[in-house]
Amino acid sequence: MRRKVLNTVVVLSVLLTSAPAFAQVELGGTYAIRMYEDYIERGPGSFLGDFTGMPMSDEGRAKALRYSSSLPSMIERQCLAQSPWVGLYRPLAIRIWSEVDASGRVVAWVMAGDYLRDTVRIWMDGRPHPSPNAWHSPSGFTTGQWEGDTLVAHTTHVKTAWIRRGVGIPGSDQSTFTVFITRRENLLTIMTIQEDPIYLTEPHVVSRVWEFDPRASQGPLRDTCNVGVEIPSLEDTGEVAHYLPGQNPEENYMVRTYNIPKDAAMGYAHTLYPEYRKTLRSVYKPPDSCGRYCCGWIERQGLPGAAPGLTCNDGNLPPALRKTLTSSER
Amino acid sequence: MKSTLFLTILLMTAAVGAQSRATQAPVSTARADAPIDLVGQWVAIISEDWRWRMITPAKGDIVSIPLNVQGQQVAEAWDPARDEAAGEQCRAYGAPGLMRGPIRMRISWQDDNTLKLETDYGVQTRLLRFGAATSPGPRSWQGFTSAQWIVRGGGRGAPRFGSLKTITNNLRPGYLRKNGVPYSDRATFTEHWDVHSLPNGDKYLVNTNVVDDPVYLQAPFQTAIHYKFERDTSKWDATPCDARF
Numbered sequence: 001m002r003r004k005v006l007n008t009v010v011v012l013s014v015l016l017t018s019a020p021a022f023a024q025v026e027l028g029g030t031y032a033i034r035m036y037e038d039y040i041e042r043g044p045g046s047f048l049g050d051f052t053g054m055p056m057s058d059e060g061r062a063k064a065l066r067y068s069s070s071l072p073s074m075i076e077r078q079c080l081a082q083s084p085w086v087g088l089y090r091p092l093a094i095r096i097w098s099e100v101d102a103s104g105r106v107v108a109w110v111m112a113g114d115y116l117r118d119t120v121r122i123w124m125d126g127r128p129h130p131s132p133n134a135w136h137s138p139s140g141f142t143t144g145q146w147e148g149d150t151l152v153a154h155t156t157h158v159k160t161a162w163i164r165r166g167v168g169i170p171g172s173d174q175s176t177f178t179v180f181i182t183r184r185e186n187l188l189t190i191m192t193i194q195e196d197p198i199y200l201t202e203p204h205v206v207s208r209v210w211e212f213d214p215r216a217s218q219g220p221l222r223d224t225c226n227v228g229v230e231i232p233s234l235e236d237t238g239e240v241a242h243y244l245p246g247q248n249p250e251e252n253y254m255v256r257t258y259n260i261p262k263d264a265a266m267g268y269a270h271t272l273y274p275e276y277r278k279t280l281r282s283v284y285k286p287p288d289s290c291g292r293y294c295c296g297w298i299e300r301q302g303l304p305g306a307a308p309g310l311t312c313n314d315g316n317l318p319p320a321l322r323k324t325l326t327s328s329e330r
Numbered sequence: 331m332k333s334t335l336f337l338t339i340l341l342m343t344a345a346v347g348a349q350s351r352a353t354q355a356p357v358s359t360a361r362a363d364a365p366i367d368l369v370g371q372w373v374a375i376i377s378e379d380w381r382w383r384m385i386t387p388a389k390g391d392i393v394s395i396p397l398n399v400q401g402q403q404v405a406e407a408w409d410p411a412r413d414e415a416a417g418e419q420c421r422a423y424g425a426p427g428l429m430r431g432p433i434r435m436r437i438s439w440q441d442d443n444t445l446k447l448e449t450d451y452g453v454q455t456r457l458l459r460f461g462a463a464t465s466p467g468p469r470s471w472q473g474f475t476s477a478q479w480i481v482r483g484g485g486r487g488a489p490r491f492g493s494l495k496t497i498t499n500n501l502r503p504g505y506l507r508k509n510g511v512p513y514s515d516r517a518t519f520t521e522h523w524d525v526h527s528l529p530n531g532d533k534y535l536v537n538t539n540v541v542d543d544p545v546y547l548q549a550p551f552q553t554a555i556h557y558k559f560e561r562d563t564s565k566w567d568a569t570p571c572d573a574r575f
Contacts, residue, residue, distance in 0.1 A: 014526065037378050053378060053379075148482050150491075184538065189536060206374050207555065208554060271380075274567070277385075284575070287388045288388065
């Protein structure tokens with residue numbers, strides 16, 4: 001009996017005095033997109049020649065300016081949009097689930113939600129990253145650990161892929177990503193810091209918000225990296241859609257449309273910081289009118305659009321649908 | 331024997347409880363209880379929405395913001411000359427618009443329970459107040475902000491983490507965007523502040539925030555804004571409010 005008591009005391013001592021294990025936050029579920037940032041980039045797609053907010057190297061800029069909208073139609077280049085963290089630049093919901101071992105311990109968190117890429121698997125079991133010479137995949141190789149309520153992930157072994165959608169800004173296969181994933185109440189915040197010694201001059205930082213929603217739609221299911229030829233004239237011709245250096249007709253699109261200096265449009269790092277406004281102050285004049293995509297969020301989300309006569313009536317919706325939306329009470 | 335076991339458990343529970351209270355006892359102020367360090371100078375990295383944050387977009391450019399029809403009508407009626415004439419050139423520098431602006435901010439402790447947030451852009455000051463509510467005073471561009479640490483871990487030698495949650499109201503009507511996209515005096519601005527560090531010593535502050543406005547928004551306006559910690563504070567450039575640029 002005395003031994004029993006002793007054992008009990010020992011067990012209780014361990015239970016009561018040991019430091020508590022860190023509880024992981026439950027990330028599992030579906031999260032609806034909230035495109036309240038960079039709507040044009042994530043919705044209809046960036047304007048050609050719009051590299052604003054990017055810290056690009058000369059090599060990156062030169063490569064981006066060779067981009068043509070016909071390039072993704074080539075079978076061998078259709079997967080260039082497939083980056084592990086492309087979801088931050090896209091208009092779709094995301095879904096997260098855990099993979100557990102026999103004891104119930106989380107071995108990996110898996111993130112899906114965009115047909116342009118495979119799932120991202122964040123290994124939580126302490127395994128090391130592969131050799132630098134190991135195979136690079138469209139999803140890369142990602143490990144993670146909890147720091148408080150934030151899951152911190154590190155991605156390596158990616159393939160060359162465009163950073164933003166529809167505009168050709170390149171990220172090389174030497175890119176690495178540090179990612180901070182925080183779920184707080186119903187909001188999920190993901191911040192990515194992409195470093196690329198080839199095409200970026202400093203880390204490229206993006207932070208986005210999703211909202212937990214069990215009914216969030218991820219859109220139609222499609223194969224990863226759609227390979228349908230969209231421009232038949234390119235098929236089997238051997239031609240690579242591109243612009244030669246200095247011949248991209250959209251190189252000055254942002255300058256002539258929005259009156260911004262060319263170094264801002266062309267993604268120089270110094271244009272990302274407040275002190276650049278000293279330069280802007282003397283040269284920038286707001287456009288007389290908005291032009292395209294003035295109120296895209298409202299119409300794309302299916303919520304009531306604008307009242308008659310307002311700028312938002314820019315024709316993004318069929319008239320019948322517009323009438324239905326604006327007359328309904330929500 | 332049962333009574334011995336019961337007594338042992340009772341004594342151990344009391345001892346652990348006492349230990350827990352002992353470790354918690356000195357924590358009496360927000361400054362002492364801070365699970366993260368926000369103090370210092372932070373600069374906004376304008377890598378998102380550059381054309382709407384770094385410069386003043388055209389009137390009527392409300393893309394990305396879930397305005398209702400009334401909000402759109404107000405945005406369409408934006409007139410910076412009228413704001414200047416009314417002495418309201420700081421409308422785009424209220425807390426919900428300011429945090430998304432091209433700012434540098436300095437955060438410091440004004441006292442043990444008040445964080446002070448100053449910006450060079452618009453020369454604004456906001457106080458983040460911990461503890462019991464005080465009188466909010468008259469409405470202002472920065473409103474009244476109540477603050478609360480969200481603390482995780484820290485018990486019996488475990489690592490201590492956390493974040494800051496703030497709620498701001500009592501705001502004067504202002505702009506979410508420099509071109510007159512409005513929020514009303516009924517708006518509530520909720521922020522979650524997280525600090526993330528990299529192995530190379532770089533520190534980032536992420537402000538996940540929600541603007542709720544029953545007057546001009548048809549849905550909560552949710553964004554995340556990121557800032558980088560600056561050890562070199564020489565780029566601080568105090569500039570007054572400007573209704574046009």
